[in-house]
Amino acid sequence: xxxxxxxxxxxxxxxxxxxxxxxxxxxxxxxxxxxxxxxxxxxxxxxxxxxxxxxxxxxxxxxxxxxxxxxxxxxxxxxxxxxxxxxxxxxxxxxxxxxxxxxxxxxxxxxxxxxxxxxxxxxxxxxxxxxxxxxxxxxxxxxxxxxxxxxxxxxxxxxxxxxxxxxxxxxxxxxxxxxxxxxxxxxxxxxxxxxxxxxxxxxxxxxxx
Numbered sequence: 001x002x003x004x005x006x007x008x009x010x011x012x013x014x015x016x017x018x019x020x021x022x023x024x025x026x027x028x029x030x031x032x033x034x035x036x037x038x039x040x041x042x043x044x045x046x047x048x049x050x051x052x053x054x055x056x057x058x059x060x061x062x063x064x065x066x067x068x069x070x071x072x073x074x075x076x077x078x079x080x081x082x083x084x085x086x087x088x089x090x091x092x093x094x095x096x097x098x099x100x101x102x103x104x105x106x107x108x109x110x111x112x113x114x115x116x117x118x119x120x121x122x123x124x125x126x127x128x129x130x131x132x133x134x135x136x137x138x139x140x141x142x143x144x145x146x147x148x149x150x151x152x153x154x155x156x157x158x159x160x161x162x163x164x165x166x167x168x169x170x171x172x173x174x175x176x177x178x179x180x181x182x183x184x185x186x187x188x189x190x191x192x193x194x195x196x197x198x199x200x201x202x203x204x205x206x207x208x209x
Contacts, residue, residue, distance in 0.1 A: 018113055018114070018115045018116070018122075018200045018201075018202075019113070019114070019115070020062075020111065020113065020198055020199055020200060021061075021062025021063070021111065022061055022062040022063060023196075023197060023198045023199055024095060024096035024097075024098065024196050024197055024198075025063070025079055025096065025098040025099060025100055025196055026096060026097065026098055062111055063100065063109055063110065063111050064109070064110050064111065065077040065078060065100075065107075065108070065109055065110075066107065066108045066110065067104070067107040067108075068104065068105070068106055068107060076102070076103040076104040076107035076185070077100070077101065077102060077103065077107040077108060077109055077185075078100070078101055079098055079099070079100055079101070080098070080099055080100075080101050080194065081097060081098045081099075087131050087132040087134070087161075088101075088129060088131060088164075088194045089129035089130070089161065089162070089163045089164045089194065090163070090164075091164075094127065094164055094196075094197070095197060096127070096196040096197050098196065099127075099129075099194040099195055099196040100183070100194065100195045100196065101192055101193070101194055101195075102142065102144060102183060102184070102185035102192065102193045102194075102195065103142075103185060103190065103191065103192045103193075104185060104187075104188060104189060104190070104191070105185060105186060105187060105188035105189075106184060106185065106186075107184070107185045108182050108183060108184040108185065109182075109183045109195060110180050110181060110182040110183070111180070111181055112178050112179070112180050112181075113178065113179060113180075113181055113200065114177070114178045115178075116173045116175075116176060116177060116178065116179050117173075117176050118172075118173060118174055118175050118176045119172055119173075119174075120172065120173075120202060121170055121171075121172055121202070121203050121204075121205055121207075122170070122171055122172065122173075122200050122201065122202055122203065123168055123169070123170050123200070123201050123202075123203050124146065124153070124154075124168060124169050124170075124171060124181070124198075124199075124200050125166060125167070125168040125197070125198070125199050125200075125201075126166075126167055126168075126183075126195060126196070126197055126198040126199070127164045127165065127166055127167070127195070127196050127197040128144060128156055128158065128162075128164065128165060128167050128193060128194070128195055129158070129161075129162050129163055129164035129165065129193070129194045130142055130158035130159065130160060130161060130162040130191075130192065130193045130194065131160060131161065131192040131193075131194070132160055132161045133160035133161070137189055137190055138190045139159075139160035139190075139191055139192075140158055140159065140160035140161055140162060140191065140192055140193065141158065141159050141160055141187060141191050142157075142158050142185055142186070142187045142191040142192060142193035143155060143156065143157045143158070143185070143186040143187050144156050144158070144183055144184065144185060144186070144193050144195070145183075145184045145186050146169065146181075146182070146183055146184075147180075147181075147182040147184060148171060148173060148179050148180070148181060148182075149179055149180050149182075153169055153171040154167075154169040154171075155186070158193055164194070164196075166197070170203065181198075181200070183195050
């Protein structure tokens with residue numbers, strides 16, 4: 001079951017009747033800027049050598065993080081910024097300075113979005129990149145699946161190192177109302193992709209590609 005909990009302080013972007021909360025993951029504090037950097041939940045202090053293992057998800061930022069814990073790589077989903085041990089692609093020239101990370105298999109970042117209209121075509125756009133290789137089996141060879149609820153609408157396979165690039169996909173929903181937008185890692189192991197700049201806009205049926 002997906003829940004959306006909102007805080008009064010949040011960044012939103014509207015596209016048609018749809019609103020993405022924290023589309024660029026900005027104004028969300030991250031911890032340990034010199035090491036692994038994930039969403040701060042204790043005032044910004046590192047709680048362990050590998051703070052991603054202590055990530056517990058803070059309700060109210062708009063996005064949810066689901067993960068299968070792995071003792072080697074930690075939680076496998078969270079937030080990161082530039083100059084971290086994950087070595088995400090450069091943020092230079094991009095409209096964001098923080099990104100979500102997807103690591104390991106079936107870990108995901110999701111948000112419930114309201115206002116979908118059945119049969120209306122929509123364009124999902126987002127920036128996707130992957131980490132530098134940092135050793136055997138520790139790299140950016142990650143496949144990211146994008147789902148609406150449980151339906152896959154697209155899949156992107158990345159290799160180390162894939163710079164951030166703007167991706168998009170057209171889709172429709174069968175029922176009016178809220179639906180969960182999900183970004184899911186599909187590669188098992190310490191393989192990391194980065195996501196930011198998410199938006200959804202309505203498009204005219206005549207413009208569908």
